[in-house]
Amino acid sequence: MKVNGEQVPLTGPMSLADYLAGRGMDAARVAVERNGEIVPRAAFADTQLDDADVLEVVSFVGGG
Amino acid sequence: MEIMVNGKPVQVAAGTRVSALQVAYSADVVIRNGYQTSADFVLRAGEELTLIRKGELPPREALSHMMAARHSPRVHEAVAGACVGVAGLGGLGSHIAVLLARTGVGRLILADYDVVDPSNLNRQHYGIRHLGMPKTDALAEQLADINPFITVETHTIRVAADNAAALFGECQVVCEAFDDPACKAELVGALLAQDPGPALVAASGMAGYGSANAITTRRRMKRLYVCGDGETEAQEGCGLMAPRVAVCAAHQANMALRLLLGLEEA
Structure with a gap:
């Protein structure tokens, strides 16, 4: 699949929540668009990824 | 003649x-x-x-x-009828609101639940006389002095996923200006889920005193722009300082202005 413009291999069936956790990302600090549609945080665990998916993962750091 | x-x-x-x-x-x-x-x-x-x-x-x-008169021709007409929201009125939001008021954006919707305290004065657009005031009131007072010809609507409330759409539904652009990264992500997720909904100009990474040149504006999704260096988090030993915070706020205000003028490129 494609994440933030880069091709990444999908190693097996996994949810969006699994993918983020595997990359060490805190799901509470990201906004994710999948195939052009925003994925609500509540749906991260139920969103099964497909190797044709195009993801945009925007993570935020603190400060303002 | x-x-x-x-x-x-x-x-x-x-x-x-x-x-x-x-x-x-x-x-x-x-x-x-x-x-x-x-x-x-x-x-x-x-x-x-x-x-x-x-x-x-x-x-x-x-x-x-x-x-x-000092705006470029046609800019005043375009922004005078526009509505921009600012979520969070700290170091980013207070400066964004001041810049947009000077630019003549006709309607600003400002939201923050907090009051001005002494630890804000190192970077936020408030003074000694504002200590203890709700940030909404302290900022509205300053904006009335800077540009009395715009409408400023304030909400002294904690912005969250369940009230964001109601607060900012009429805005063409909303600037995310929170401190907490989870609050940033929550607001962005809530407003991008609205379709149609406002464009969002968010911020990530503006702590410390690293090069100001590292702060950029990037279009990350169709309706999401992110300003900042993307990585310099406010933490122990790396505080938020006025210059970099203001640079990032100016990036956000400029992107909001560009969007109001129909320019979608970052």
Whole structure:
């Protein structure tokens, strides 16, 4: 699949929540668009990824 | 022939030079097409001029015209009818609101639940006299002084996923200006889920005193722009400092302005 413009291999069936956790990302600090549609945080665990998916993962750091 | 001076029609003889008009108005400053000029040119029919006498408070109507005169042509008209939201009125949001007010954005919707405390003064657009005031009130007071010709709507409330759409539903653009990364992500997710909904200009990574050149504006999704260096988090040993926070706020305000003018490129 494609994440933030880069091709990444999908190693097996996994949810969006699994993918983020595997990359060490805190799901509470990201906004994710999948195939052009925003994925609500509540749906991260139920969103099964497909190797044709195009993801945009925007993570935020603190400060303002 | 007729020209416009300070928003009012005025008859002048053909061939009149601006210097003659300057004497008649005791004006120190001449603004022509959004540009302050010291040239002595021959007036053209239909020309719009703003003539300002320094040290004098002009009548309200002329003041509005004089303030708008420094915007590039057409910008004032485009932003005067626009509505922009600012979520969080700390280091980012207070500066964003000031910049947008100066730019003449006609309606600002400002939300923050907190009051001004001494730890805010190192980077936020407040002063000693604002300590203890809700940030909404402290900022509205300053904006009324900076540009009394815009509408400022304040909400002293904690912005979250369940009220974001109701608060900012009428905005063309919303600037995310929170401190907490989870709050940032929550607001962005909530507003992008609205379709149609406002464009979002968020911020991530502006702590410390690293190069200001590392702070950029990037379009990350169709309706999401993110300003900042993307990585410098506020943490122990790396505090938030006025210059970089203000640079990031200015990036956000500029992107909001560009979007209001129909420019979608970051």
